[in-house]
Amino acid sequence: MDISNYIYLSALLFTIGAIGVVVRRNAIVVFMCVELMLNAANLAFVTFARVYGNLDGQVASFFTMVVAACEVVVGLAIIVTIYRSRRSASVDDASLLKR
Amino acid sequence: MANLALEVGRTLQPEAILFWILAPLAVVSALGMLFVKKAVHSALLLAWVMVTLAIFYIAQDALFLGIVQIVVYTGAVMMLFLFILMLVGVDSSDSLVENIRGQRPASIAAAIGLGGLIISLISRANIGVETIGLQDANSMGNVQGLAQQLFTKYVWAFEVVSALLITAALGAMVLAHSTSTKSRTAQRDQSIARFRGASLATAAGLPSSGVFARHNAVDVPALLPDGSPAPTSISATLEARGDMLSSKPFELEAKEVEED
Amino acid sequence: MVTSTNLVYLIALPLFSAGLLLLLGRIADKWGHIFATLISASVFVIGLIEFFAMQGRDGEARAATQKIFEWISVGSLHVDASLLLDQLSICFVLLISGVGTLIHIYSIAYMSHDHDRRRFFAYLNLFIAAMLLLVLGDSYLNLYVGWEGVGLASYLLIGFWNQKPAYATAAKKAFVANRVGDVGLSLAIMIAFTQFGTVTFAGVKESASGASAGALTAIGAMLLLAAAGKSAQFPLQSWLGDAMAGPTPVSALIHAATMVTAGVYLITRSNFIFDASPTAQLMVVCVGAITLLFGALIGTAKDDIKKALAASTMSQIGYMILATGLGPVGYAFAIMHLLTHGFFKAGMFLGAGSVMHGMNDEVNMRRYGAIGKVMPITAATFGLGYLAILGVPPFAGFYSKDKIIETAFNAGGIEGILLGGATLLGAAITAFYMTRVIVLTFTGTKRWDENAHPHESPFLMWAPMAVLAIGSVASGFLLSSGSALVNWLQPVVNEHHEHHAEEFLPPLVVSALALAVVAIGVAFAVLKYRTVPVSAPEKVSVFTKAARKDLYQDSFNEAVFMRPGQKLTSSLVTTDNRVIDGLVRMVGWIIQTCASAIRGIQNGYVRSYALIMVLGVLALVTAVWMVTL
Numbered sequence: 002m003d004i005s006n007y008i009y010l011s012a013l014l015f016t017i018g019a020i021g022v023v024v025r026r027n028a029i030v031v032f033m034c035v036e037l038m039l040n041a042a043n044l045a046f047v048t049f050a051r052v053y054g055n056l057d058g059q060v061a062s063f064f065t066m067v068v069a070a071c072e073v074v075v076g077l078a079i080i081v082t083i084y085r086s087r088r089s090a091s092v093d094d095a096s097l098l099k100r
Numbered sequence: 101m102a103n104l105a106l107e108v109g110r111t112l113q114p115e116a117i118l119f120w121i122l123a124p125l126a127v128v129s130a131l132g133m134l135f136v137k138k139a140v141h142s143a144l145l146l147a148w149v150m151v152t153l154a155i156f157y158i159a160q161d162a163l164f165l166g167i168v169q170i171v172v173y174t175g176a177v178m179m180l181f182l183f184i185l186m187l188v189g190v191d192s193s194d195s196l197v198e199n200i201r202g203q204r205p206a207s208i209a210a211a212i213g214l215g216g217l218i219i220s221l222i223s224r225a226n227i228g229v230e231t232i233g234l235q236d237a238n239s240m241g242n243v244q245g246l247a248q249q250l251f252t253k254y255v256w257a258f259e260v261v262s263a264l265l266i267t268a269a270l271g272a273m274v275l276a277h278s279t280s281t282k283s284r285t286a287q288r289d290q291s292i293a294r295f296r297g298a299s300l301a302t303a304a305g306l307p308s309s310g311v312f313a314r315h316n317a318v319d320v321p322a323l324l325p326d327g328s329p330a331p332t333s334i335s336a337t338l339e340a341r342g343d344m345l346s347s348k349p350f351e352l353e354a355k356e357v358e359e360d
Numbered sequence: 361m362v363t364s365t366n367l368v369y370l371i372a373l374p375l376f377s378a379g380l381l382l383l384l385g386r387i388a389d390k391w392g393h394i395f396a397t398l399i400s401a402s403v404f405v406i407g408l409i410e411f412f413a414m415q416g417r418d419g420e421a422r423a424a425t426q427k428i429f430e431w432i433s434v435g436s437l438h439v440d441a442s443l444l445l446d447q448l449s450i451c452f453v454l455l456i457s458g459v460g461t462l463i464h465i466y467s468i469a470y471m472s473h474d475h476d477r478r479r480f481f482a483y484l485n486l487f488i489a490a491m492l493l494l495v496l497g498d499s500y501l502n503l504y505v506g507w508e509g510v511g512l513a514s515y516l517l518i519g520f521w522n523q524k525p526a527y528a529t530a531a532k533k534a535f536v537a538n539r540v541g542d543v544g545l546s547l548a549i550m551i552a553f554t555q556f557g558t559v560t561f562a563g564v565k566e567s568a569s570g571a572s573a574g575a576l577t578a579i580g581a582m583l584l585l586a587a588a589g590k591s592a593q594f595p596l597q598s599w600l601g602d603a604m605a606g607p608t609p610v611s612a613l614i615h616a617a618t619m620v621t622a623g624v625y626l627i628t629r630s631n632f633i634f635d636a637s638p639t640a641q642l643m644v645v646c647v648g649a650i651t652l653l654f655g656a657l658i659g660t661a662k663d664d665i666k667k668a669l670a671a672s673t674m675s676q677i678g679y680m681i682l683a684t685g686l687g688p689v690g691y692a693f694a695i696m697h698l699l700t701h702g703f704f705k706a707g708m709f710l711g712a713g714s715v716m717h718g719m720n721d722e723v724n725m726r727r728y729g730a731i732g733k734v735m736p737i738t739a740a741t742f743g744l745g746y747l748a749i750l751g752v753p754p755f756a757g758f759y760s761k762d763k764i765i766e767t768a769f770n771a772g773g774i775e776g777i778l779l780g781g782a783t784l785l786g787a788a789i790t791a792f793y794m795t796r797v798i799v800l801t802f803t804g805t806k807r808w809d810e811n812a813h814p815h816e817s818p819f820l821m822w823a824p825m826a827v828l829a830i831g832s833v834a835s836g837f838l839l840s841s842g843s844a845l846v847n848w849l850q851p852v853v854n855e856h857h858e859h860h861a862e863e864f865l866p867p868l869v870v871s872a873l874a875l876a877v878v879a880i881g882v883a884f885a886v887l888k889y890r891t892v893p894v895s896a897p898e899k900v901s902v903f904t905k906a907a908r909k910d911l912y913q914d915s916f917n918e919a920v921f922m923r924p925g926q927k928l929t930s931s932l933v934t935t936d937n938r939v940i941d942g943l944v945r946m947v948g949w950i951i952q953t954c955a956s957a958i959r960g961i962q963n964g965y966v967r968s969y970a971l972i973m974v975l976g977v978l979a980l981v982t983a984v985w986m987v988t989l
Contacts, residue, residue, distance in 0.1 A: 200963065200965050200967065200968055203965075203967060203968060203971060206971060206975075207971055207974070210971065210974050210975050210978050211974065213978055213982075214974065214977060214978045214981060217978070217981045217982060217985050218981060220985065221981070221984065221985055221988065224988065
């Protein structure tokens with residue numbers, strides 16, 4: 002099997018995640034789509050680690066996971082805070098930036 | 101399952117079978133994330149995509165990452181997502197009507213363009229080396245190999261990331277913390293309030309439910325000395341639900357007593 | 361040439377007084393006029409002291425200089441603020457400060473009812489200071505400072521009652537007309553500097569003999585333009601009539617002692633240039649001749665006593681300018697006429713002011729008549745001035761004007777006859793209109809307004825008039841006895857002792873002719889104005905109509921300069937508004953439009969921003985895709 006199939010898969014998942022970020026309105030779903038994009042990138046890292054025969058890609062992937070965890074923690078805290086004050090998890094409701 | 105994947109990964113052909121089974125499933129699940137209405141379903145689909153990816157990691161000699169993917173990601177992060185979903189409202193679902201003009205077609209066009217371009221680029225790209233494989237790198241074991249990298253070459257990044265984690269945890273606590281606007285009423289305050297209240301009738305507390313002689317379930321009101329049921333002795337919720345039993349059968353024949 | 365330390369006080373004292381009175385404001389209201397008059401008198405005294413000091417020195421050494429400070433030292437241009445008091449300057453210093461002081465005294469009474477009297481006196485002192493700087497400067501540049509100062513002071517004084525828009529406009533008109541002349545002077549200075557590398561009188565005089573005829577003619581023409589502006593000569597004379605808007609003492613000051621004499625001074629001072637350039641001299645003569653007839657003609661038709669006198673001034677200055685154009689012999693006579701004119705014209709203006717003072721500021725001579733009986737002193741002093749201006753012997757004008765007529769005839773050839781004829785004709789017309797003024801004002805029947813109660817003016821007013829009347833009577837004789845002034849001025853204006861060898865007509869014949877034409881003019885006026893209608897007659901000859909309109913000079917100026925100027929201005933304004941502002945506004949409009957278009961992107965939705973980010977990534981990837989194609 003051609004190993005670049007993993008890369009194609011990674012690109013596809015990344016694109017789907019991007020669409021989700023811009024299309025979905027539930028903040029949690031938007032977040033999950035961001036996670037999907039990160040995971041797609043991780044897949045590419047792991048694949049390239051295998052291609053080049055060293056573990057640097059896997060280390061990068063590992064760091065990505067850690068940073069993603071941080072991001073999720075803070076992001077979800079923000080969502081909860083917004084939800085508490087607005088009773089809504091829709092990203093479109095937080096549109097005060099235009100004023 | 102991990103061992104199985106590891107084994108089939110050794111030879112290319114079984115890996116191809118694994119890939120062609122799991123990859124379409126992953127893509128379909130990811131697409132499903134976009135189209136399902138309920139956030140919970142999205143979360144479950146994402147969890148499946150992550151599990152798939154974990155399998156691919158293992159298949160590609162990244163055993164540690166595969167395990168971490170399942171334990172940390174699918175296990176912890178996705179559970180966090182689900183937890184927040186429950187907190188926010190499990191059935192808080194998107195209305196799928198777009199309210200930004202032109203957002204959806206533009207997004208789809210942009211994303212398809214992006215995807216198409218990336219795929220076209222990948223197809224044109226020349227990696228330059230034959231796939232080496234991780235047999236040598238993983239000769240001491242994948243975990244040991246990664247550890248060696250992490251604590252030598254990437255130790256500085258590792259420390260910084262640990263600081264980031266702590267900061268994120270603190271940040272989440274600060275964000276989620278809310279100060280109450282009024283001081284909590286203590287037992288003493290409640291007691292004082294009762295005795296200073298409009299009537300001393302409830303000063304000693306509300307009557308407890310049940311008729312001690314006959315029946316003392318919470319859904320049976322207590323009887324007053326004249327034999328009538330006491331409405332304050334049972335929860336208002338039970339009464340509203342209609343779960344309350346009637347105290348009628350337990351009432352004393354008050355009038356007869358009077359006649360005596 | 362000696363150095364003196366007193367010269368600076370001639371200018372500094374009145375300048376200080378003007379500044380003090382203006383800065384102190386109302387505090388000085390009580391004593392400001394006395395102070396200013398004393399300052400003016402003290403300047404006259406310093407002038408006299410200097411005059412007597414000069415008497416004690418010999419011809420060439422009479423001039424005195426004083427360097428005040430080094431003013432400009434740039435490259436090859438070195439100008440000191442230095443003063444030069446020579447035989448020519450001292451005449452002016454004495455005239456300016458003497459007549460000026462008399463006018464100050466007169467104004468104390470004349471302006472006693474004006475609550476801005478202090479300011480008026482401050483301006484008078486400023487005027488005196490500027491005029492003295494003009495005549496005392498030792499270089500064209502110093503002169504220019506005084507020249508501009510005179511322009512400023514005249515502007516302030518003509519527009520003294522600027523609460524009346526017409527008066528303010530008159531002041532502006534005088535200022536603008538003067539600016540035209542000032543351009544001439546500044547150009548003359550620039551040409552002189554480029555040609556000779558110096559702007560001092562002495563330096564220019566030294567280099568003038570070796571200069572090209574073209575340059576000298578150019579300088580001469582520019583100086584003439586300057587003189588025409590300041591002295592109200594053709595074609596810049598139009599401001600003079602309107603300048604009557606100022607209080608009457610100002611008119612006296614402008615017409616007799618300062619301002620209009622500046623042009624004569626300038627030409628006389630620049631005699632070395634005009635003597636070396638016959639073309640420039642011819643221009644001067646022409647301007648003088650035209651103006652003297654022009655002014656005289658205007659004078660015949662004016663019903664406003666001050667405007668009639670103003671026209672007369674124009675005409676008399678014309679005589680002087682003509683005389684200065686006649687070469688070395690003419691300068692002394694020009695200055696002589698200037699001095700005598702200073703006396704009799706100041707006297708007449710003050711007399712006119714006195715009449716107005718008694719007649720509730722009525723200026724229309726047709727509303728006067730028979731004032732001689734109620735204002736005998738005014739009538740007498742005015743009459744003496746009248747005789748002087750007519751040139752009746754032995755009054756002052758006889759000595760000065762006849763000399764000019766004589767010199768004009770002596771110019772030789774056709775030119776001499778033409779100029780002589782013009783001056784004679786001018787004398788005749790002068791006689792006519794001055795007689796007209798006398799007849800309309802002092803004799804005949806009362807044509808007064810019901811409210812008018814003419815009375816003799818107070819002592820402070822008639823005393824200066826009396827002094828000036830004495831000057832009108834005696835100054836001519838004193839200045840010309842034994843050719844006193846001619847000899848006095850010779851070192852300055854006529855170094856080579858030139859005089860015309862042959863005389864076209866003997867002096868006695870010229871005098872007789874002049875007296876004859878004057879007699880005709882007087883007789884004509886007396887006959888014509890036996891009866892005077894109160895309102896000016898409508899059916900009059902074309903000439904009278906033209907004269908009433910100042911010979912259409914204003915209309916000409918308006919048609920040729922003002923209207924095209926306004927058109928040009930308004931078209932420039934339109935261009936500025938439409939094209940230049942339009943361009944600027946278009947830039948703003950473009951930015952605004954783009955901004956409001958781009959603002960649509962800023963809708964506040966995070967997803968929208970995310971999409972833009974995706975589009976950015978798309979653009980980047982496209983770029984990579986294109987590059988790697």
